[in-house]
Amino acid sequence: MKMHNFSAGPSILPQEVLKKASEAVLNFNNLNLSLIEVSHRSADFVAVMEKARHLALELLGLEGKGYNAVFLQGGASLEFLMTPYNLLPVDGKAAYLDTGAWSSNAIKEAKLLGEIDVVASSKDKGYTYIPKNYNIPADADYFHCTSNNTIHGTQIKEFPKTDTLLVCDMSSDIFSRQLDFSKFDLIYAGAQKNMGPAGTTLVVVKESVLGKTGRTIPSMLDYQIHISKDSMFNTPAVFPVYVSMLTLQWLKDLGGIKAIEKINNAKADLLYGEIDNNPNFKGTAVKEDRSNMNVTFVLTDDSKKDAFDALCKNAGLNGLKGHRSVGGYRASIYNALPLESVQVLVNTMQQL
Numbered sequence: 001m002k003m004h005n006f007s008a009g010p011s012i013l014p015q016e017v018l019k020k021a022s023e024a025v026l027n028f029n030n031l032n033l034s035l036i037e038v039s040h041r042s043a044d045f046v047a048v049m050e051k052a053r054h055l056a057l058e059l060l061g062l063e064g065k066g067y068n069a070v071f072l073q074g075g076a077s078l079e080f081l082m083t084p085y086n087l088l089p090v091d092g093k094a095a096y097l098d099t100g101a102w103s104s105n106a107i108k109e110a111k112l113l114g115e116i117d118v119v120a121s122s123k124d125k126g127y128t129y130i131p132k133n134y135n136i137p138a139d140a141d142y143f144h145c146t147s148n149n150t151i152h153g154t155q156i157k158e159f160p161k162t163d164t165l166l167v168c169d170m171s172s173d174i175f176s177r178q179l180d181f182s183k184f185d186l187i188y189a190g191a192q193k194n195m196g197p198a199g200t201t202l203v204v205v206k207e208s209v210l211g212k213t214g215r216t217i218p219s220m221l222d223y224q225i226h227i228s229k230d231s232m233f234n235t236p237a238v239f240p241v242y243v244s245m246l247t248l249q250w251l252k253d254l255g256g257i258k259a260i261e262k263i264n265n266a267k268a269d270l271l272y273g274e275i276d277n278n279p280n281f282k283g284t285a286v287k288e289d290r291s292n293m294n295v296t297f298v299l300t301d302d303s304k305k306d307a308f309d310a311l312c313k314n315a316g317l318n319g320l321k322g323h324r325s326v327g328g329y330r331a332s333i334y335n336a337l338p339l340e341s342v343q344v345l346v347n348t349m350q351q352l
């Protein structure tokens with residue numbers, strides 16, 4: 001049966017990427033060696049890393065603008081700690097926006113290193129909206145936000161105008177919509193939502209903001225060290241980087257972020273349209289803040305759960321279970337998910 005993969009992460013990748021990746025596992029670049037058994041210092045793999053870093057900057061429109069891109073390990077969760085290590089001076093203060101479980105994890109880690117001002121939180125209403133009209137203190141050394149709240153299905157549509165450094169966890173919506181990425185000083189994203197397999201994290205940083213904290217930073221946590229070693233300070237996650245490179249190339253060939261955004265909007269419109277019009281379903285996020293990547297919804301009548309789950313199973317719909325902390329349903333409609341899969345989901349919702 002054809003499966004439709006709505007998983008939140010690890011999540012769907014383009015079929016042609018999976019095919020090329022599996023070929024490289026057996027025979028990389030016609031070397032008659034596997035991608036995962038050759039030296040990361042070999043010319044063939046160094047070229048992969050360079051291409052992946054280059055494509056990331058190119059797709060974000062950040063080439064030649066003082067940014068660098070590195071592929072690190074430890075997930076987005078380690079960036080929660082690396083960000084303050086690299087940007088928060090010893091006696092400094094950082095401002096954080098609390099829009100969900102991942103934001104609050106970021107806040108918890110940052111508090112290990114200094115004063116953190118939580119400028120606003122939507123926890124009061126189960127993180128179903130994005131706070132607005134908050135103040136970022138002028139003396140904050142940076143402002144941190146989460147562009148898309150994977151678990152709660154909300155997304156920041158307009159970023160605050162601020163003179164402080166802007167740091168963003170874009171794990172679940174990077175490369176999905178056009179933004180002026182040059183407004184951000186540091187962007188990070190775990191690969192496994194919209195780019196590749198779990199195991200690597202893309203960090204894009206404006207180099208001029210680094211090296212100013214007066215801290216002694218452990219080598220593995222120091223962005224400047226990773227940059228100076230061309231993202232090869234230690235053995236990189238060769239397979240996740242390779243697959244990420246293939247996905248970024250796939251996106252470029254498709255026409256880049258501009259082209260995928262159109263498709264993403266069509267998918268989101270189709271699905272939200274059904275949720276809003278079908279009396280069996282209700283969206284959980286406030287309309288103006290709802291995400292184009294993770295669509296969260298519940299049944300209006302819980303007694304229909306078994307019937308709906310059976311319909312989904314028969315239609316090959318996979319990964320729709322909501323996060324264990326919030327329940328309900330979540331359809332993750334990342335870049336690689338075709339419109340056709342959303343149509344199958346909508347048809348299935350109509351059968352209930």
Ligand SMILES: *Cc1c(COP(=O)(O)O)cnc(C)c1O
Pocket residue numbers: 009074075076077078102146148149150169170171172190191193
């Ligand atoms: C998944 C996710 C994370 C955590 O990523 P890990 O790679 O598991 O550390 C952090 N932030 C957001 C927005 C996420 O979606």
